[in-house]
Amino acid sequence: MYPFNQAVESLLEIAHRCAQKGWLPATSGNLSVRLNGHPLSMAITRSGCDKACLKTEDIIVVDERMQVMSGYAGKPSAETSVHVGLYEKFPDIACILHVHTIFNNLLSERYFSISEGTGHISFAQHELLKALGHWEEKASINIPIVPNYANLERLGQAVTEAAYRDVPGVLVHRHGIYAYGESPEAALRHLEAFEFLFEYHWRLNQAASS
Template sequence: MSTFHEAQASVMELAQFAASRGWLPATSGNLSVRVSEEPLTFAITRSGADKSRLRPEDVLLLDAQMQVQGETLYKPSAETTVHVALYEKFGCGSILHVHTVYNNLVSELYAERGFVEIGGHELVKALGHWEEDAAVRIPIVPNWADLHRLGSAVADAALADVPAVLVRAHGVYAWGDTPDDARRHLEAVEFLCEYVYKLHVARVAGAV
């Protein structure tokens, strides 16, 4: 358990990390860190904030009903519903949602299948799979405009042993027990999405 100010600082650090890699374009994305489990409270980026230039007031404290705790003029991210659904399912410590070209391309390529399977690559170890010839299946869900429906879809598809879900033509949610775990999982998934897409292109071109 952390204090709100500790969680707020973690959110700002995570945002700077993701923004520096171009993963949060045009104020997109949302990031959160849990403060308490019972009752659930968490720090999350506000709606419309430039994640590359977050200030403390851009990170809000919310409860499980998505009610802001304390005084602020800002509103929480519209996709807070997804964070609540994942916190309630897994009791995780941090959730990161970013939008990148590669996770969008992969979600389009494999949307009809409902998942992208990635095996035989070193970076699946970063997702907790160390066995020989390990493979992971990252679920892909539709980009529902109804955000309560989106939250339910992501949580329903989410697997305990694969800490990420792709949303078609939208982005990825990655989570972990701690902010560092969530960051590692997100970085691994982004690398793997780029790898999968470039490998697909190379195969289509007959290069491999």
């Protein structure tokens, strides 16, 4: 899919842009680019690194068993299982971006049902839906929300099961969003569109209630 050097360049640029927006606070988040499909391998940010000042040595290569491949030092992100699940479900996606923001957390809190263990956020007839591939005049989408399981294998399964083709993102309750795309540029475009929609929705509701 992508050579390692190109993947690193993309991840450094994406991390810089996301950090400027305050989307990667307190070493949170994880970012990856698929290097190979069969067998699966990916370049992913190592656990505990500060993505606001991401460096080449903060990016490691792991396989489908989440094992660090020879020649790389560091521990993979604790949430690598989510990346593996999404890459295996969608063979054509090449990049996954996970960030924690105020607005995606606020909306995950508002629209998640603890009793039912699920939820979603709906958007309809909004211009930014075009950035997610929805160009029809009366476009509408539902963004799924899954529980924030402490068991990361279970979290990976929940995100993967909730993910679907037409809406390239899944929210985790009180946690953050996983956005993905067929290229690093597409994944970033999707992430930016989701975050715009989240902030718009929250501010609109706040204005209406004031």
